[in-house]
Amino acid sequence: MKFFRILLLLWVFPLASATSAHKFYVSITKIEYVKEKSSLQIITKIFIDDIEDALQQRYDPSISLDTKKETAEADEDLKNYILQKLNIKINGKSVKLDYIGKEYDTDMLVAYIEVKDVKKLKTIEIENKVLMEMFPEQQNIIHLKTSKSRRSLILDRDEPSGQLNF
Numbered sequence: 001m002k003f004f005r006i007l008l009l010l011w012v013f014p015l016a017s018a019t020s021a022h023k024f025y026v027s028i029t030k031i032e033y034v035k036e037k038s039s040l041q042i043i044t045k046i047f048i049d050d051i052e053d054a055l056q057q058r059y060d061p062s063i064s065l066d067t068k069k070e071t072a073e074a075d076e077d078l079k080n081y082i083l084q085k086l087n088i089k090i091n092g093k094s095v096k097l098d099y100i101g102k103e104y105d106t107d108m109l110v111a112y113i114e115v116k117d118v119k120k121l122k123t124i125e126i127e128n129k130v131l132m133e134m135f136p137e138q139q140n141i142i143h144l145k146t147s148k149s150r151r152s153l154i155l156d157r158d159e160p161s162g163q164l165n166f
Contacts, residue, residue, distance in 0.1 A: 127161035
């Protein structure tokens with residue numbers, strides 16, 4: 001009888017541990033209001049393979065990021081994609097996002113964006129739909145820092161935008 005229990009455990013254990021891993025779909029955007037410079041400084045981090053999939057589907061199946069095959073066109077497509085998916089309103093008015101550039105950090109794409117001429121920050125509405133058309137489980141986490149407070153939002157397909165009041 002003990003032999004059959006051991007045999008059963010040896011048979012069941014590999015089956016239980018063979019479940020597939022669930023992929024995590026998330027981006028993190030840090031926004032800092034720098035009052036002295038009247039600007040919002042934005043850093044957004046997205047997994048390279050996920051953003052590459054989105055760019056391939058939207059623009060060109062041959063797009064390759066963080067490789068020797070990366071082209072200037074791929075960089076322009078990336079810029080356009082991010083600027084289409086990320087929208088910000090300051091004090092109820094849409095603002096222009098200036099894409100500064102990007103770099104790679106291990107398996108993450110790090111994009112730098114700035115909003116100039118922000119004299120006073122009373123409210124900020126952030127819409128971040130990055131990768132939401134690709135992955136229904138996508139969550140875009142926003143961290144906003146001012147000299148007086150730190151606030152966060154978690155945006156998803158059901159709620160792709162949020163507002164913070166100061």
